[in-house]
Amino acid sequence: MSGLLAGRRIVVPETRELDVLAQMLERQGATAIRCPLVSIHDTPDQAPVVAWLRRFTEHPPEDLILMTGEGLQRLVGFARRAGMEDAFRAVLGKVRKITRGPKPVRRLRELGLDADLAAEPPTSEGIVAVLQGQDLSGRRIAVQLYPDLQTSALLDFLEQNGAKADPVLCYVYGSQTEDARVVEIIDEMAEGRVDLITFTSSPQVRRLEEVAGKNRREARLREGLRRTTIAAVGPVVGRAIEQAGARVSIMPENFHMRPMVTAILEALDLER
Numbered sequence: 001m002s003g004l005l006a007g008r009r010i011v012v013p014e015t016r017e018l019d020v021l022a023q024m025l026e027r028q029g030a031t032a033i034r035c036p037l038v039s040i041h042d043t044p045d046q047a048p049v050v051a052w053l054r055r056f057t058e059h060p061p062e063d064l065i066l067m068t069g070e071g072l073q074r075l076v077g078f079a080r081r082a083g084m085e086d087a088f089r090a091v092l093g094k095v096r097k098i099t100r101g102p103k104p105v106r107r108l109r110e111l112g113l114d115a116d117l118a119a120e121p122p123t124s125e126g127i128v129a130v131l132q133g134q135d136l137s138g139r140r141i142a143v144q145l146y147p148d149l150q151t152s153a154l155l156d157f158l159e160q161n162g163a164k165a166d167p168v169l170c171y172v173y174g175s176q177t178e179d180a181r182v183v184e185i186i187d188e189m190a191e192g193r194v195d196l197i198t199f200t201s202s203p204q205v206r207r208l209e210e211v212a213g214k215n216r217r218e219a220r221l222r223e224g225l226r227r228t229t230i231a232a233v234g235p236v237v238g239r240a241i242e243q244a245g246a247r248v249s250i251m252p253e254n255f256h257m258r259p260m261v262t263a264i265l266e267a268l269d270l271e272r
Contacts, residue, residue, distance in 0.1 A: 003029025004265050011185055011197040011228075013037040013204045021198065024261045033194065035185050037207040039174045040070060042078070049078050052142075052168040057087040061140035061166060063096045065127060065154075066115075069103030071144040074170045076111070095142075100127055101234075102256055122255055123236055124154045137162030145169045148203055173203055182211040189224025196250075196264065197225075200233045200257070202240035209244055222246075229267070233260050 006029030012022045013035045022032035043049060053075070056064075066072050079088035089111060099105050099115040101122035108115055119126030141163045145151055151167065158165040186208065188194050199205055212221035225246035232238040232248045234255035241248050250267045252259035 003027065005030035005268065007031075008195040008268065009033060009193065010264075011035055011189070011194055013197070013199065013208075021200070021257050021261070024257065025264070028261070028265060033185065033188075035181060037175075037182065037204045038201065040171050041174050042074060043170055043172050046078065049075075049168055049170045050082050052166065053079050053082060053084050053088060055166060056142055057084055057091050059140075060091045060095055061142045063098060063139060063141040064092070065098045065100070065141060065143045066104035066108070067100045067124075067127075067144050067149065068146045069101075069105075069107040071146055071170055072104050072107040075144065075168075078170060098127060098130065100124070121235060124149065127154060128157045131157070131161075138164070140164045140166065143167040147171070147173045148206075175207065179211050179215060182208065183215050183217060186212055186217050186221050186224050189228045190220040192227050194224070194228050196229045196231060196268070198231045198233075198260065198264070199237050199241060200260075202237050205237070205240040205244050231260060231264055231267075233257070 005025060008030045010025050010030045011033045012025065022034055025032050057079075076085065076088065079085045092111070093113055096116045097108060097113065098117040098119070099108070100119045105115050105118065117130050119130050136158065139162075141158055143151075143155070143158075143165050145167050147169070155165050155167065185194070189197065208221060212218050222245060225241075225244065229249050230241060230246055231250035232241055234251065238248045238251055250260075250263050252263040
């Protein structure tokens with residue numbers, strides 16, 4: 001096996017883009033240990049989403065805040081099933097679109113659209129920063145939320161600045177992986193048999209902690225995170241890792257998967 005990562009065992013805890021990241025690492029010679037920690041489903045209560053879509057299409061807002069690419073994709077799916085896809089996409093092309101991170105930008109481009117404002121950094125705080133100082137009084141702002149998002153700061157900011165926020169949550173997280181598999185990987189990390197673990201979302205970190213707690217593996221998880229090099233795709237994920245008591249060693253400047261693979265290659269090459 002050839003490649004800069006030959007002989008390296010790397011845990012890839014991802015669902016949506018598991019194979020994309022795993023294949024990038026495998027092309028460099030790594031053994032990718034696939035461990036999907038988070039699965040995603042449409043929200044079981046669909047009526048509020050359909051009602052939101054109806055408001056969006058019949059009485060378009062001035063702005064739409066897109067927090068995730070997954071959320072935009074699922075909104076399109078809800079609109080299609082409700083017979084509103086054409087109307088939704090037409091309004092989507094007219095409103096001002098404010099994005100958090102690269103994934104909603106990518107989804108917009110797949111629809112032939114561009115973001116109008118991009119948060120920097122790609123966090124809820126970044127959304128607030130990009131809108132700070134703008135006249136939001138009386139503006140109707142649709143907000144696509146995501147599970148685990150602490151919405152109060154963002155929604156409070158909009159309200160305090162005179163905007164009328166209309167939030168929607170269109171998907172939920174579900175645990176797909178059997179606990180036994182997660183426990184197995186925690187034990188492998190604790191025993192030093194994993195070189196690197198990559199994190200691309202904060203729910204992955206919380207899922208590891210949850211499984212460790214249920215299976216009396218808290219100490220093993222702490223040991224595993226101490227012994228294993230940790231890569232995080234961005235600062236939000238990095239904070240979740242630090243809150244778990246671990247240290248991030250690798251984080252790309254550009255919060256995409258390909259730059260993360262490049263950062264991993266550079267960091268591990270320096271260790272040789």
